[in-house]
Amino acid sequence: MNRLALAILGLGLFSSAVTAQDAWQLVWHDEFNGAAGTKPDPAKWTYDTGANGWGNGEWENYTTNAENASLDGSGNLIIKAIKVGEGAGGYTSARIKTQGLYSTTYGKVEARIKIPYGQGIWPAFWMLGDDISTITWPRCGEIDIMENIGKEPATTHGTAHGPTQANGNNAYGYGGQFSVSSGRLADDFHVFGVVWKSDSVEFQIDGNTYYTVTPSDLQGNPWVFNKPYFIILNVAVGGSWPGYPDSTSVFPQTMTVDYVRVYRLATSAAIHKDGVVNAASYQPALAPGALASAFGVNLSTGTKDNLFDAANQSFPTTVGGVSVAVDGHPAPLTYVSPTQVNFQVPWEVTSASAPVQITNGTQSDPEPASIAAAAPSVFADANGVAIATCASGVCTVWGNGFGSLSQGAATGVPNGGAADTTATCKASVGGVDAQIQYCGAAPGLVINQLNFYFPSGAAVSNGVSNATLTIGGQTGSFVVPAPQ
Numbered sequence: 001m002n003r004l005a006l007a008i009l010g011l012g013l014f015s016s017a018v019t020a021q022d023a024w025q026l027v028w029h030d031e032f033n034g035a036a037g038t039k040p041d042p043a044k045w046t047y048d049t050g051a052n053g054w055g056n057g058e059w060e061n062y063t064t065n066a067e068n069a070s071l072d073g074s075g076n077l078i079i080k081a082i083k084v085g086e087g088a089g090g091y092t093s094a095r096i097k098t099q100g101l102y103s104t105t106y107g108k109v110e111a112r113i114k115i116p117y118g119q120g121i122w123p124a125f126w127m128l129g130d131d132i133s134t135i136t137w138p139r140c141g142e143i144d145i146m147e148n149i150g151k152e153p154a155t156t157h158g159t160a161h162g163p164t165q166a167n168g169n170n171a172y173g174y175g176g177q178f179s180v181s182s183g184r185l186a187d188d189f190h191v192f193g194v195v196w197k198s199d200s201v202e203f204q205i206d207g208n209t210y211y212t213v214t215p216s217d218l219q220g221n222p223w224v225f226n227k228p229y230f231i232i233l234n235v236a237v238g239g240s241w242p243g244y245p246d247s248t249s250v251f252p253q254t255m256t257v258d259y260v261r262v263y264r265l266a267t268s269a270a271i272h273k274d275g276v277v278n279a280a281s282y283q284p285a286l287a288p289g290a291l292a293s294a295f296g297v298n299l300s301t302g303t304k305d306n307l308f309d310a311a312n313q314s315f316p317t318t319v320g321g322v323s324v325a326v327d328g329h330p331a332p333l334t335y336v337s338p339t340q341v342n343f344q345v346p347w348e349v350t351s352a353s354a355p356v357q358i359t360n361g362t363q364s365d366p367e368p369a370s371i372a373a374a375a376p377s378v379f380a381d382a383n384g385v386a387i388a389t390c391a392s393g394v395c396t397v398w399g400n401g402f403g404s405l406s407q408g409a410a411t412g413v414p415n416g417g418a419a420d421t422t423a424t425c426k427a428s429v430g431g432v433d434a435q436i437q438y439c440g441a442a443p444g445l446v447i448n449q450l451n452f453y454f455p456s457g458a459a460v461s462n463g464v465s466n467a468t469l470t471i472g473g474q475t476g477s478f479v480v481p482a483p484q
Contacts, residue, residue, distance in 0.1 A: 024108055024263035027270075027365075031259045036073030039066050040096055048095040048234075051088065058122075059238035059245075060093040069094035076256050081121065081235045083251035088238075091251070095234035103130045103228035105363050108263040109145065110193030110204070111233070116253035117186035120245035121150040122236035123255045125192055127229040138171035139163045141224035143201060146192035149242035150249070153184035156192065158203030160213045162224040172221050176203060176211025189258060198226055198363060228355070228366050233257060269360040271296040271367040276356045279342055280400035280447075281377035281476060284370045288347045289409055290401035291447060292356075292369065294324070295340050299358050303337040308414075315344065315412040315446070321361060326369065327354035332412030332446075344446055345371070346411045374403030374423060376469045376476035378450070385464055390454060390483040394437055397480060399448040402471055405441050415441035423472035425450070429480060430458025430465035439471070454483050 030044050047069075051061035060081060062068075072078050081093040115123045124147045129140030142161035149157075159175030195202040195209070203211045215223040235255050238244040245251075264270065272295050277284060279291035286292050300322045309316055315332035317323055324331040324343045327350075335342035341358055355366030378386045378399045386397045407419040418440060425439035432455040442449035450469060458465050460482045467480045 023266040025266045025268075026261060027107070027264050028102055028104070028262040029259060030077075031075060032071050032077040032257060033075050034071045034073070036071060037066055038071045039064075040069055040071070040077060044098060044101055045096045046099060046101060048097060048232075053088070054236070054239075056236070056239040056241065058236045059088045059120075060091045060236055061089050062095045062234070063092050064094075065092070068092050069096055072256075076258055077233075079123075079233060079235050079255040079257070081116065081237050081251065081253045083245075091237040091245075093235045093237060095232065095236075097128075097230055097232040099128075099130075099230040101230075103230045104262050104264075104365055105226070105228050105357065106196050106198060106264070106268070108193060108195050109231065109261075110191055110263075111145070111260040112189050112191045112258035113146065114189045114256040114258075115146075115148050115186050116150075116235060116255050117153055117184055118150045118245070118249045118253060120238045120242055120249050121148075121253050122239055122242040123148055124232070124234055124236065125260075126232050128232065129224065130228040130230060138169070139167065139224065141227075141229070143194060143196070143225065143229060144175070145194050145203070146205075148185055151243060152179075153186065154182075155179040156185060156190075156205055158194070158211055160201050160225065162218075162222060164221050172218065174213045174217055178205050178210040189256075196225065201225060226363065231260065231262075233260070264365075265362060267298055268362040269296065269298045269358045269364040271299075271356065271358060271364050273367070276367050276369040278375060278377050278401060280379045281375075281478075283375075283377070285375035285377075285401070285474070285476075286345050286369050286371050287373060287375040287401040287403050288345055288349050288371065289403070289405075289411075289446075290345050290375060291334065291342060292345055293340055293342050294356060294358060294367070296358070296364065297339060298360060299341050299364075300336040300338050300360055305335045307333055307335065313413065314410075317412070321359075323359045325357050325359070327351050329411075334446075344412060345369070347409060348411065372472075372474055374421075374472040374474045375401035376403075376425075376471045376474060377401050378469070378476065378478035378480075379447070380478065384479055386467075386478045386480045388481055390481070393453055393483065394451055395454050395480060395483065396449060396451050397478070398442055398445075399450050399469070401476075402440065402448040402450075407441075409441065412446070414444050414446050417441075417443050421448075421471055426470045427452050427467065429455055429467040430460060432456075432458045434458075434467075454480075458482070 132140035144159040164170040275295040317330040329346040331343040405419040420440040427434040434452040437451040
């Protein structure tokens with residue numbers, strides 16, 4: 001909603017919805033069902049609070065009070081602006097958001113709303129980039145699905161905002177507007193929405209597109225709409241754009257929201273919740289350089305394995321239009337299918353919770369992956385027993401997630417030779433400490449290798465022993481066959 005340094009381009013003419021043929025699947029929603037006076041669902045919504053002008057010279061004080069945001073008992077959310085004084089801080093209202101609770105990348109985002117009216121009233125339904133807390137506005141991007149200013153009672157505005165250069169603090173705004181032919185928007189409910197794809201954002205009212213923005217419209221400015229955004233609903237009072245309440249303004253003013261819904265194309269790639277796991281242990285813990293598996297739907301149009309590119313001596317980052325990004329870093333692919341994609345976590349990833357997104361025509365919503373310096377695990381057969389060879393008392397198992405190596409490693413490139421882990425490895429087999437011969441890279445592969453002496457006195461049951469491997473304070477468990 002910040003209007004500083006903007007160049008709003010285009011008025012936008014009504015067009016028929018170009019996505020009528022698309023099949024949408026509801027993936028997130030709030031119907032605001034509940035008892036009258038109940039606050040918005042805390043599992044879905046949180047609040048912005050305060051009376052700091054919000055960069056626009058606004059007069060409202062946003063609160064968490066039920067009198068400013070609550071359910072009406074008839075399936076609606078009521079956001080109410082109340083006059084409690086004069087001038088700045090003389091009005092209370094609410095600004096609720098899904099930040100930290102839900103975000104989406106692409107899809108159809110819409111809400112059925114009956115907006116308030118009057119001079120100085122500024123209702124909005126909009127989205128901000130998840131990364132606003134780290135890279136700030138306008139670099140995070142903003143999609144204003146609906147904004148109305150009271151002095152334009154018949155008109156809704158839809159605008160896409162971003163930085164005028166990749167790291168700039170100046171903002172652009174490309175948007176359009178639509179006006180009802182008679183009366184004012186506040187006279188009835190309307191469905192305000194966007195259809196958001198990787199290369200376009202369509203602004204809609206009641207299912208009809210009135211403005212579309214694409215990368216080619218931005219005159220060389222960066223397109224910042226290929227990442228997760230969270231949702232915001234608020235009613236502002238006053239500001240440099242709408243102006244301020246006057247003698248004609250009536251309070252309280254209410255914005256009534258019937259629902260907020262997010263849809264994805266039924267053919268969109270989607271990772272299951274908690275669907276990113278260690279490819280060896282199938283547990284959540286991963287480490288830089290580890291192989292991971294992502295499970296979901298529509299991840300690929302076919303199955304492809306044996307993906308090693310012998311000519312380039314590396315694994316590809318794109319296969320048949322399928323790609324994976326981990327915290328924004330391209331990930332090498334080792335296997336793709338409609339329901340499973342295996343990939344290497346790039347060595348460059350350092351975030352403790354790294355978002356994983358799969359692109360297959362459309363980009364999936366991010367699914368967080370748990371990243372630690374090491375996440376030791378061992379590949380096993382269908383019976384859960386480590387794939388191992390033992391000779392002359394020395395056993396070799398193939399592992400994953402051992403962490404950084406003494407000679408470093410390149411993402412997607414098989415290890416050229418032996419390279420020890422930089423952290424100390426400790427193994428226990430059958431309750432007895434095992435002497436380690438080698439712990440590090442598996443030569444010629446992108447996985448790890450552990451060689452150890454099977455200790456005498458190790459407890460063995462049915463030909464196997466329980467074992468653990470600890471690296472850098474992180475421990476993984478496995479079952480190893482006893483030497484014959």
